[in-house]
Amino acid sequence: MKRGFIYLFVAALVMTQTPLVFAQAKGQPLVGAPPLLRAGKLIIATNATIPPVQFIDDRGNLKGMRIELGDEIARRMNLEPSWVNIQFEAMIPGLQGLRWDMINTGLFYTEERAKLMSLVPYELQAISVSVPKGNPHKIKSTEDMAKRVVAVEVAGYEERNIKAINQEQVSKGMAPMDIRTFNTFADCYQALKAGQVEVVVSVDATAKFYQDRGDFERAISGLKGSPASLAFKSKDLAEAVAKVLNEMKQDGTYDKLFDKYGVAKIYNWDRWTGSFKIH
Amino acid sequence: MKAWDWESFFEYLFSPYLLEGVWVTIWLTAASLLIGLVCGLIAALLRISKNPVLQMPARLYIWIWRGTPLLVQLIILYTGLPQIGIRLSVIQSALIGLGVNEGAYLSEIIRAGIMSVDRGQFNAARALGMNYRVMMRRIILPQAARIIVPELGNRFNGLLKFSSLASVISLEELMRRAQMLTQAKFRVLEIFFVASIYYLILTTIWGIAQARIEDYFERGYSQKNSGKTKRLVRAA
Numbered sequence: 001m002k003r004g005f006i007y008l009f010v011a012a013l014v015m016t017q018t019p020l021v022f023a024q025a026k027g028q029p030l031v032g033a034p035p036l037l038r039a040g041k042l043i044i045a046t047n048a049t050i051p052p053v054q055f056i057d058d059r060g061n062l063k064g065m066r067i068e069l070g071d072e073i074a075r076r077m078n079l080e081p082s083w084v085n086i087q088f089e090a091m092i093p094g095l096q097g098l099r100w101d102m103i104n105t106g107l108f109y110t111e112e113r114a115k116l117m118s119l120v121p122y123e124l125q126a127i128s129v130s131v132p133k134g135n136p137h138k139i140k141s142t143e144d145m146a147k148r149v150v151a152v153e154v155a156g157y158e159e160r161n162i163k164a165i166n167q168e169q170v171s172k173g174m175a176p177m178d179i180r181t182f183n184t185f186a187d188c189y190q191a192l193k194a195g196q197v198e199v200v201v202s203v204d205a206t207a208k209f210y211q212d213r214g215d216f217e218r219a220i221s222g223l224k225g226s227p228a229s230l231a232f233k234s235k236d237l238a239e240a241v242a243k244v245l246n247e248m249k250q251d252g253t254y255d256k257l258f259d260k261y262g263v264a265k266i267y268n269w270d271r272w273t274g275s276f277k278i279h
Numbered sequence: 280m281k282a283w284d285w286e287s288f289f290e291y292l293f294s295p296y297l298l299e300g301v302w303v304t305i306w307l308t309a310a311s312l313l314i315g316l317v318c319g320l321i322a323a324l325l326r327i328s329k330n331p332v333l334q335m336p337a338r339l340y341i342w343i344w345r346g347t348p349l350l351v352q353l354i355i356l357y358t359g360l361p362q363i364g365i366r367l368s369v370i371q372s373a374l375i376g377l378g379v380n381e382g383a384y385l386s387e388i389i390r391a392g393i394m395s396v397d398r399g400q401f402n403a404a405r406a407l408g409m410n411y412r413v414m415m416r417r418i419i420l421p422q423a424a425r426i427i428v429p430e431l432g433n434r435f436n437g438l439l440k441f442s443s444l445a446s447v448i449s450l451e452e453l454m455r456r457a458q459m460l461t462q463a464k465f466r467v468l469e470i471f472f473v474a475s476i477y478y479l480i481l482t483t484i485w486g487i488a489q490a491r492i493e494d495y496f497e498r499g500y501s502q503k504n505s506g507k508t509k510r511l512v513r514a515a
Binding site (some may be wrong): 089092093096112116153154155158159180181182183187190193194195196248277 | 297357358359361362369445446448449451455458459460461462463465467
């Protein structure tokens with residue numbers, strides 16, 4: 001009787017261990033720690049306030065194009081994705097401070113940033129301008145935005161560019177815009193809904209999402225088209241992810257994902273060489 | 280990337296852009312504290328009255344404003360109220376949010392100060408024929424101030440830092456300006472070190488001012504000024 005229990009126990013042990021063995025046979029993680037911060041995990045930082053590419057649905061789940069992209073990258077590397085949802089301005093300091101392995105928040109590619117981190121450009125993004133329905137101030141170009149109250153997310157590419165555009169217009173003798181910075185795009189759109197601001201400067205996909213939903217109109221799009229990138233502190237990890245992205249392009253996953261969300265693929269970038277790599 | 284860049288540090292330390300933010304923090308804190316003192320004093324006086332009709336609004340005010348987060352209050356004031364037709368500007372929202380919120384806390388501090396004054400002082404003032412206003416102004420509040428001022432220093436220090444919450448409604452104070460500077464060169468440590476220095480300078484200046492105010496209300500109590508008091512007594 002006692003022996004019977006032992007057999008049962010051993011059988012149970014074997015059965016519970018089997019899936020584990022099987023899982024290991026399915027694939028070893030493609031990278032270890034280091035360069036990863038924690039073995040078996042890909043810690044990804046995002047700022048889930050930008051529908052449809054990265055947002056929290058009404059059940060509190062992370063959703064969107066970039067979330068799917070991050071999950072797929074981790075899956076192909078046999079890693080468990082671990083998401084950190086945090087404000088944009090904490091992203092780069094957090095990467096430098098070894099808080100996460102990868103930034104996946106549509107970080108715009110710039111020469112300055114490329115000197116600080118390993119950037120893998122993967123999507124094309126342009127600045128859009130959203131206005132209330134009916135476009136009450138008849139905004140058709142950035143020149144129409146003179147004197148208007150403009151909301152933009154703090155410390156991002158959009159803020160810098162709209163300020164540069166504004167400066168340029170002011171130096172030509174035009175009236176300045178009243179540019180106000182908010183923590184997130186969601187805050188900007190809330191202020192637009194409340195009538196506290198007249199214009200929101202955001203990105204193409206977001207402005208399109210709100211227009212499709214019928215909340216706001218996209219008055220201008222395609223301004224200052226620029227590549228967005230995944231960012232890494234470790235060059236080795238960046239290279240491994242670029243390799244995975246190339247596989248996704250080869251088997252059509254990349255195209256399918258981008259088409260599903262109506263986000264522009266990287267192919268039209270003037271520095272695109274035919275494959276994903278660190279720039 | 281260098282570990283620490285002195286050049287950036289000094290550039291930020293004397294950056295007019297950041298100094299403008301410092302100025303916003305200063306006036307925002309000072310104005311909020313003033314609004315808070317006015318609200319707090321009124322609420323405290325209502326709260327200690329024996330009339331329940333006067334007491335209730337004060338209790339309600341303290342209950343609501345002290346019981347909900349400042350962040351929520353700011354967002355309701357700025358982006359919530361337009362829904363019912365009340366549109367406050369960024370500065371109005373920030374001043375009301377910070378000031379009225381502060382008032383709820385200060386009212387309890389002021390109430391504690393007033394209650395710490397000996398009953399005999401109230402009776403003596405009444406016996407001398409003083410009405411309520413004169414009694415409060417000449418007898419009770421100067422004595423209560425002695426108890427209130429040290430705690431006021433705590434609140435001022437807190438407010439100085441809470442004022443950075445106003446950045447959620449796009450007010451560009453010291454903290455927000457520092458954040459905005461990070462995007463250019465990502466010298467995060469240098470920028471926020473500079474911001475910390477400014478906060479420390481501001482709290483230190485307040486510390487000195489507070490010591491003066493405390494001395495003023497301490498006169499007649501402390502040993503330090505006893506000589507001066509004796510002279511005053513003799514002169515009288």
